[in-house]
Amino acid sequence: MTAAIRRLGRHGGAIAVVALFVTILVFPAISDNRYYQTIIILSLLLAIMASSWNIISGFAGYVSLGQTVFLGIGAYTTAILSLRVFGPDEFGQGGANPFYFVPISAIVAGLFAAAIGPIIMRTRGHSFVILTIAFLFVMQLIALNWTELTYGNRGLSLPLPDWPREWGNLPFYYVFFGLLLITIATAWWIRRTKFGMGLIAIREDEDKAASVGVNTPIYKMLAYIASAVWIGAAGGVYAYYLSFIDPRNQFDIVYSVFVVLAVLLGGRGTIWGPVLGAFILEPLNQITNNDFNRWFGQGVWDANKRLIFFGALLILVVLFLPRGIIPSVREIFTRRRVSKVAAEVGARFERKPMRVVERAAAEAEQAPAAPLLEVRGAEKRFGGVKAVDGVSLAVERGTTTALIGPNGSGKTTLFNLIDGTMPLDRGEIWFDGERVDKLAPYRRAHRGIGRTFQITRLFRQMTVLENVVAPLRSFSWRRLGSDAVSGPESERAYELLEFVGMQRFADHQAGTLSYGQGKLVELAQILMLDPKLIMLDEPAGGINPTLIAHMEEMILELNRQGTTFLVVEHNMPLVLGLCDPVCVLARGKSICTGTPEVVQADPAVLDAYLGEDFVLEEKAEVKS
C-alpha cells in the first residue's frame, strides 16, 4: 500500500500532466461546447502568464506585480501593426491578419524587458515590486493618452478571423496551447541548466551568488526577458481573440495580481505549479462570472462579490498556503525519505586528501614577486562613520596573512570592499597585477578571489552538492545552457566535500545543516572557484575545538598547495600559530603589520586590541 502511494507520488504528477494535455488536445473533438472552450482558452492564457511570471519571480525571486505590462505591449504591437501600419482602413476594418505579427509582439516584449530589466533590477525587494507596478501604470497611461496611435479610451478593433465560421475559436485554442507548451518548455529548460541554478542562487542570496562568480546582472536580465517574450506573443494572440483592446483591460493591475495568485496557489518556483494554479483559478473565475449568476440570480451575485471572493482567496492563500499546492503535496510524499538520513547529522567527519588543483599548482611554480593582493588607502564611510579609514595592506603570494583587530575596527568591511560586495569610496585594490576595485563582485571571483562569511551564507533551499557546484570560474554564454550539475563538476564537488569531510551530507538541504557544518560546506563551495586567494571571515568563530583543529589542518594543507589566505579571526592561538604576517586594524586604520612576535610586542596593538596582560597560553607554558 505504502509502496503504491510512493509510486503515485513519483509518477502521479507526470500522469496528471499527460492526462491534462491529452484532454486539452482532444477536447474540441469530443465537445463543441463553446463555453468550455472559452474557459480552456482563458486558462491557457493564464497558464502562459503564470509560467512566465514564475521564471522571474519564482526562480529568481524578483516579485513582479506588473507582469501584464507585457500582455499589453504584445496586444498593442499586434493591433497597431495590423491596423495602423499594414492595415488599409483608418477605422480598423479589414486590417492585415494579426497572426503575422505575433512573433513581432514577442520580440517587442522581449526588447522592452531587455531595456528596462537591467535598470529596475538594480533595486530589490519592495522597491522592485513598486517599480513593476509603476511601469504597468505608466504604460497604461501612455496607451490612454497617446491617442494618435492607440485611439486612447476608444480602443482598437481588430479584424475578425478570416477562417471558416465552423472553426470557431479553435485556431486561438491551439495557438494558445502551443504557446503554453513553449512556455513550459522554456521554464523546464531553464530550471535544469546552470542558468536556472544561478537564478535560484540569486533568489536565495544575491550578494553571495555574485561573490561565487555568478554574473547576476546578465542572469537577471535574461530571466526577465524569458518571462516577457511568451507573454508578449500571447498578448498578440489575445488581442486578435478579443478583437477589441483598450488600455484599461490590457494593462490591468488586477489581472497581474491574478497571475500571482495562480502561481502562489499552484506552487511558486515549481514547473507545474503555475499551470495547475491557472487551471484551477481561471475556471473558478469563469464559474463565478457566469454560473453563479445563474445559480444565485443576477441581482445576488455581481462583480462586487467577485472582488470580495478573489480578494479573500488571495488572502487565504498567502496566509494558509504560502508555498502552494504542489510543494505541500510533495512534502507529504518525501517526508519519509528525509527522516532516514537525519540520523547522520551527528556523524563524525572523515576527511580525505584533496587532488591538487591546476591553477594553484601553476601558481606555486611561477610565483612573481609582486604581492597577490594589495589594498592602497582604502576608505569607506557609512553616513558619518568612517568604517575603513585609509587602510593599506599587502598579501604576499603563498602566505597566510591574518587580519586582526577589535570588533568594529573594519575587518569585515575591508573584506566586503575587497570582494566587491560594497563599493569603495576612495583608494585602490590590486589583485594579481590588475586593478580590481571597479570590477563587479562576480568578476573578482572569476579572477580568483574567494571569501567566506562571518555568519555562514549558503543557498538554503539548495542541496549541499548544488551549493558546491554553484560557483562559476568564468562567464560564458554557452555554459548558461549546460546542465546544472554536470558529471565532472559533481565529481569535483564530491572530492571537495570529501576534503572538508561533508561528503555524506551531499544530498541534504543546506538550510538543515548546523553552523559548523555550514562553515565546512562554504569552504568547499569557494574551493570550487579554484581561488588564488581565500579570505576567511572568522573560520573558527562559534565552532567546537575539534572542528577548529580540523579547520586549521585544512588551511595548512591548502596553503601548502599554493593557495594564499587572508584570515580574520579572534582566536589568538589559531592566528599566531597559523599566520605570518599579521596585520592589525583599529578604528578603521591599519596600526601594525609584522610577524606574530612583532605584533604581540607592539605597544599600540596591546593598547588597542590584545590588552596589556596578553600572554599567549602556549608561550606562557614554554616560559615556565
Place this chain on the structure above:
Amino acid sequence: MTQLIQTIVLGLLLGGVYALLASGLTLIFGVMDVINVAQGALIILAAFMTWALWNETGLDPLLGVLVTTPAMFLIGFGIYLATIRWILGKPASTSVILTFGLALIIEGVMGWVWTATLHRSTPDYFNQSFTIGDIYLRKAQVYGCAIAIGVLAILYVIIRVTWLGRAIRAVSANLSSAKLVGVNPRTVAALTFAIGVATTGAGGSIASVLYPFLPASGYQWISRLLGIIVLGGMGSLPGAVVGALLLGVAETMTQTYVSPQWATMVPWVVIMVVLLLRPQGLMGQKLREDVAL
C-alpha cells in the same frame, strides 16, 4: 504670474492633505516593513462613510473626521489581528500581495453597499472660495488642509512625546534592541497599524469633499501615496511631509501647464526616477546594510 502662484498654493493645500495620508503609510512601513496597498481603498471607505453620515444625518463632512478617525482606527486594528500579524517578518512583497487582497475586498464591499457610481460630499461651502488679491482659494481646500495639519500635529505629538511613540521609534530603528529593553513589538505593530489606518479616516473625510470618488478610486490614491513616500524616503515621517508638498505642487503644475490626463502619471514617474536614481529618497537614511557579515 497669478496663475503660477495660484497653482503653487493649490498644490501646497493639497500637499497638506497628502502629507497626513502618506504619514500613515510610511509609519506602517517604517515600523513593520509592510507596504499597506489597501491604504488607498481605506481612504475611499472613509470617504464613503463620511458621505453616508452627511447624507443621512447632515453631519458636516469635515466634522466627520471625528467619527471616521476612531472608526478607521478600529478597522485597522481588526485588519491587523485578522491578517497582518501573520505575515510580520515576511518579505515586503508578501505584504503587498496580501494587502492587495484586502483592497479588493474593501472595493467589493463598497461597490456592494454604495454601488460603483461617483459620489461626493457637497456641503454648501464646497464650491465657495476665499479671495486674496487675485488668488482664489476654495474653502473646502483651506479647511481640509487645516484639519489635516491639525491631525498631523497630533500624530507628531503622539510619536514624539508618548511612550507609544518612543516604542514606535525604537522598533523602527532597531527591532531586536527594542525587544531587549522590554518593548513588545507585536503590541507596537498592532497600534502602529491601527494609527496608520486611522489617518485614512481624517484623510478620507477631507477627500470626500475635495474630489468625486467611486470604489475604484483607491488605485489613484495609493499611486499618489506610494509616490510620496518613495520620494520622501520610505519610513521617514518628515520625508512624507516634504514629499507630499512636492508631489501636490507637481500634480497641480502638470494639471495647469501640461494636461490633466498626464497629471495621473506624475506619481509613477516620480517613483521610477527616485527609485532608480536615489532609492533612499530625499530624507531616508542610507544606513549600512548588513549585507555581508
